[in-house]
Amino acid sequence: xxxxxxxxxxxxxxxxxxxxxxxxxxxxxxxxxxxxxxxxxxxxxxxxxxxxxxxxxxxxxxxxxxxxxxxxxxxxxxxxxxxxxxxxxxxxxxxxxxxxxxxxxxxxxxxxxxxxxxxxxxxxxxxxxxxxxxxxxxxxxxxxxxxxxxxxxxxxxxxxxxxxxxxxxxxxxxxxxxxxxxxxxxxxxxxxxxxxxxxxxxxxxxxxxxxxxxxxxxxxxxxxxxxxxxxxxxxxxxxxxxxxxxxxxxxxxxxxxxxxxxxxxxxxxxxxxxxxxxxx
Ligand SMILES: [Ca+2]
Numbered sequence: 001x002x003x004x005x006x007x008x009x010x011x012x013x014x015x016x017x018x019x020x021x022x023x024x025x026x027x028x029x030x031x032x033x034x035x036x037x038x039x040x041x042x043x044x045x046x047x048x049x050x051x052x053x054x055x056x057x058x059x060x061x062x063x064x065x066x067x068x069x070x071x072x073x074x075x076x077x078x079x080x081x082x083x084x085x086x087x088x089x090x091x092x093x094x095x096x097x098x099x100x101x102x103x104x105x106x107x108x109x110x111x112x113x114x115x116x117x118x119x120x121x122x123x124x125x126x127x128x129x130x131x132x133x134x135x136x137x138x139x140x141x142x143x144x145x146x147x148x149x150x151x152x153x154x155x156x157x158x159x160x161x162x163x164x165x166x167x168x169x170x171x172x173x174x175x176x177x178x179x180x181x182x183x184x185x186x187x188x189x190x191x192x193x194x195x196x197x198x199x200x201x202x203x204x205x206x207x208x209x210x211x212x213x214x215x216x217x218x219x220x221x222x223x224x225x226x227x228x229x230x231x232x233x234x235x236x237x238x239x240x241x242x243x244x245x246x247x248x249x250x251x252x253x254x255x256x257x258x259x260x261x262x263x264x265x266x267x268x269x270x271x272x273x274x275x276x277x278x279x280x
Contacts, residue, residue: 042185047215047227051235052262053275056093061086062268065110065119065151066195066253069132072096073255073264073273076110076119083107085119085128085135090264093273099135101128109151109160109195113172118158120148141175152196152203154218159196159203165189167196167203167221181221183214190214190223197254199263206252209241213254213265215280225280232265236272 057063065076073088083106086098101107106122117130120143127148129139145162152159157178158170167181183190183205192208202224203216211230214223229251233240238249253266253273266273 040187042187042223042226044185044214044223044226047225048279049227049229049276050279051232051274052277054235055090055264055273055275057266057270057273058088058093058095059269059271062248063253063266063270064108064149064195064268066255066264066266067110067112067152067197068255068257068262068264069112074110074112074117074132075253076107078107078122078268080104080106083121085110085117085130087135090273097135099130099137108148111151111153111158111196113153113155113158116172118151118153118172120151120160122149123147143175144177149208150193150195150205152198154198159198161193161196161205163192163208165191165193165221167193167216181218183216183221183223185223195252195254197256197263199254199256204254206250206254208252209250211240211251213251227278229265229276232272232274232276233267233270235274236267236270238267238270 062078063075064078067074073090075086075088077084081103083101084098087096089096105124108120108122110119115132117132119128125143127141127143128137131138147163149161149163158172160168165183169178171178183193194206194208197204203218205214205216211228211233212226213229215225217224233251241250249267249269251267255264262275264273264275
């Protein structure tokens with residue numbers, strides 16, 4: 001579930017619609033949210049980290065996918081009517097190339113495999129494939145889940161999540177599902193797994209509306225470590241999610257520069273993108 005920004009409008013009808021929407025959101029996520037809220041404290045070990053660098057990030061970018069490839073950042077931007085795919089200069093945050101999505105599509109996870117960029121959409125059950133050189137769309141593909149959120153790849157398969165704790169491994173040629181994996185810790189399922197990144201054989205994942213990224217074993221789905229990145233959010237000047245009814249600007253976006261062993265982190269509508277070093 002992704003919340004869209006809602007324009008301030010004092011018309012009774014609009015307020016009513018917002019209330020209905022809020023109730024709907026709450027109902028949709030109530031089971032997962034209560035499971036998360038009422039959980040005991042997991043014993044999964046914390047991963048320490050240090051901030052190595054800060055870069056500018058477009059505060060209008062509702063980041064749903066982030067990947068680093070051949071010296072450039074590639075980003076998928078969400079929300080209906082504003083979704084796009086873009087190539088971004090790391091140092092300046094400047095958008096070098098972009099392609100808008102049709103207003104009917106809400107951009108989600110993004111990953112690069114075999115010189116193609118794959119981009120998911122939220123509830124449209126459709127993905128797009130782009131030429132990495134010019135960002136021209138070259139093909140589409142279908143997804144089978146009700147929702148699609150984050151995506152990465154393991155060099156052979158696309159891996160995406162759907163808002164639950166399920167990871168789907170997809171053949172990039174046939175788009176057949178090869179296997180699924182349930183993300184869990186020592187207490188049970190961990191839901192609302194969001195943006196993904198494969199780093200040194202582990203899947204790292206954002207969790208929607210939390211400051212955590214999780215380190216996930218790719219064979220078992222077990223979370224073997226977690227990092228609390230609330231300090232990044234605070235440094236970016238973003239208030240915590242808790243207590244805010246509409247809070248789109250959550251931590252979301254992990255990219256890895258394998259050549260130089262750099263990890264990049266940002267969030268939806270954040271004005272900063274961080275390079276961090278994980279202590280693990
Ligand atoms: Ca990523």
